[in-house]
Amino acid sequence: MSDARQSGSSTVWSLVLFTTLALFAATLYAIFVVAPVEQQMGIVQKIFYFHVPSAYAMYIGFGVSAVGSAVYLLKRDPKWDAIGVAGAEVGTLFCLIVLLTGPLWARKAWGVWWTWDPRLTTTLLAGMIFAAYLALRSMGNAGEVEKRFAAGLALFGLVDLPLIHYSVQRWRGVHPTVITGKGGGLESEMYWALGLSFIAFTGLAVLLIWARASAERQREETARLRFELMHR
Amino acid sequence: MRALIAALVLGCTMLITPMVVAESPPEPETAASESQKDAAEERATQFVGVRGPEAESVSGGALLLAAYAIVWALLFLFLLRMRGLQRQTAEELERLSAEIRASGDR
Numbered sequence: 001m002s003d004a005r006q007s008g009s010s011t012v013w014s015l016v017l018f019t020t021l022a023l024f025a026a027t028l029y030a031i032f033v034v035a036p037v038e039q040q041m042g043i044v045q046k047i048f049y050f051h052v053p054s055a056y057a058m059y060i061g062f063g064v065s066a067v068g069s070a071v072y073l074l075k076r077d078p079k080w081d082a083i084g085v086a087g088a089e090v091g092t093l094f095c096l097i098v099l100l101t102g103p104l105w106a107r108k109a110w111g112v113w114w115t116w117d118p119r120l121t122t123t124l125l126a127g128m129i130f131a132a133y134l135a136l137r138s139m140g141n142a143g144e145v146e147k148r149f150a151a152g153l154a155l156f157g158l159v160d161l162p163l164i165h166y167s168v169q170r171w172r173g174v175h176p177t178v179i180t181g182k183g184g185g186l187e188s189e190m191y192w193a194l195g196l197s198f199i200a201f202t203g204l205a206v207l208l209i210w211a212r213a214s215a216e217r218q219r220e221e222t223a224r225l226r227f228e229l230m231h232r
Numbered sequence: 233m234r235a236l237i238a239a240l241v242l243g244c245t246m247l248i249t250p251m252v253v254a255e256s257p258p259e260p261e262t263a264a265s266e267s268q269k270d271a272a273e274e275r276a277t278q279f280v281g282v283r284g285p286e287a288e289s290v291s292g293g294a295l296l297l298a299a300y301a302i303v304w305a306l307l308f309l310f311l312l313r314m315r316g317l318q319r320q321t322a323e324e325l326e327r328l329s330a331e332i333r334a335s336g337d338r
Contacts, residue, residue, distance in 0.1 A: 036281030044292025045279060047299040054303070093310050100306075101299040108292045109276075168275070176276035187281040208310065215317050222324045229331060 013210065020203030027200045030193035044108040047101050049193050052179070053201035054097040055123070059161055060205045061091025062130060066158035069151035078220050081147055084154055086213035088133045090205055095127040110174060118167035119175040122160055129157035 031049045038045035065087030072080040102120065103113040114120065133153045136146055168177045178186060179194070186194065 039280045040276075042292050044295050046296055048279070050300065050303050089310075093306060097303055097306055100302045104295045104299045104302075108295055174275055178276060178279055186279050190279060190281065204307075211314060215314055215321065218321050219317065222321050222328065225328050226324070229328060229335075232335075 013207075016203055016207055016210075020200055020207060023196060023200035023203060027193065027196040030189075030196050035189045035193040036187060041105075041109055044105055047105040048178075049197045050201075051098060051101045051105065052194065053197040054094045054101065055164075056198060057201045057205040058091050058094035058098055058123075058126075059165075060202065061087045061089075061094055061209065062126060062154075062157055062161060063087070063091075064209055065091055065130065065133070065154045069154035073148060073151050073155075079217060081151070082213045082216035082220060083209070084151060085137060085216050086209045088130050088137075088154060089212055090208045092127060092130045092134060093208070094201075094205065095123065095130065098123060099127060115174060117173040117175050118171040119164060119173060122164040122167050126157055126160045126164060129153060129160060133157065 027049070031046055035046070035049070037043050065084050068080045068083030068085075068087055071077070072084055106115070107113050130153075133150050136150045136153065139146070167173065168175050185191075
């Protein structure tokens with residue numbers, strides 16, 4: 001990479017980083033100071049402001065992983081494989097956040113930690129598919145066959161994302177539909193908090209995918225150098 | 233004669249029973265579909281903010297605190313993992329550089 005391009009990349013990185021940090025500060029202020037406490041559920045409803053954007057960040061991560069994997073299968077360029085790995089890891093991270101914060105809200109709202117609601121089940125399924133992807137990639141140094149198989153798994157996982165999104169509209173369940181479908185919406189202060197949180201989590205997902213893809217590319221490059229050195 | 237009467241009774245029963253069944257109103261099915269519809273409509277469709285003194289005090293506070301702690305803890309663990317990966321790569325590069333230097337000296 002040329003010096004000018006690297007410098008430009010660093011500038012964009014720093015810009016996204018500081019914007020995201022500022023947005024997180026504003027988001028926390030909006031959630032705990034500006035947005036009112038919800039009438040039925042009380043203060044526990046504030047989990048919603050991190051839970052829903054985390055689910056959105058999960059979509060970004062898994063979507064990026066699927067796109068990276070698809071391009072890798074077509075071009076066999078390691079750069080896209082690194083993007084696929086980064087997207088899968090970041091998506092799984094946010095999926096874990098969704099699957100752990102959701103039950104804390106559900107315990108108060110539904111009286112149970114977990115129920116086999118369509119949205120919960122399809123989200124768990126997506127998490128398991130991409131956990132399998134990561135397990136496959138973590139088995140020693142992944143060869144070409146493992147990379148291609150994992151890429152196929154990421155594309156399979158992509159099919160589950162629309163199922164998660166539309167599960168609350170197509171199937172009966174208990175998961176709230178406040179901001180999608182026929183939901184009644186939020187109060188304006190709640191929309192502000194949620195909107196800021198969405199932008200902050202988008203920035204965070206982009207930063208994490210970017211950093212992880214960069215680390216993966218360096219790791220791959222090191223492995224390639226080691227291989228060349230051994231066979232010189 | 234008895235056999236003829238029995239045959240007539242059986243024939244009438246076979247003809248009339250399906251007609252009675254067809255004409256009877258399907259009440260249980262309607263009730264079931266109504267209850268399913270109600271169940272489908274039980275999901276929350278809006279969040280309404282409480283104003284003034286009705287606002288609930290911190291009954292779900294522990295759950296909220298746990299949720300936010302999980303978010304930050306997982307993000308921190310992910311950053312630690314990335315740091316570990318980068319350290320491994322740096323050490324590997326250092327080792328490779330040393331090997332290249334050593335092979336150049338020979």
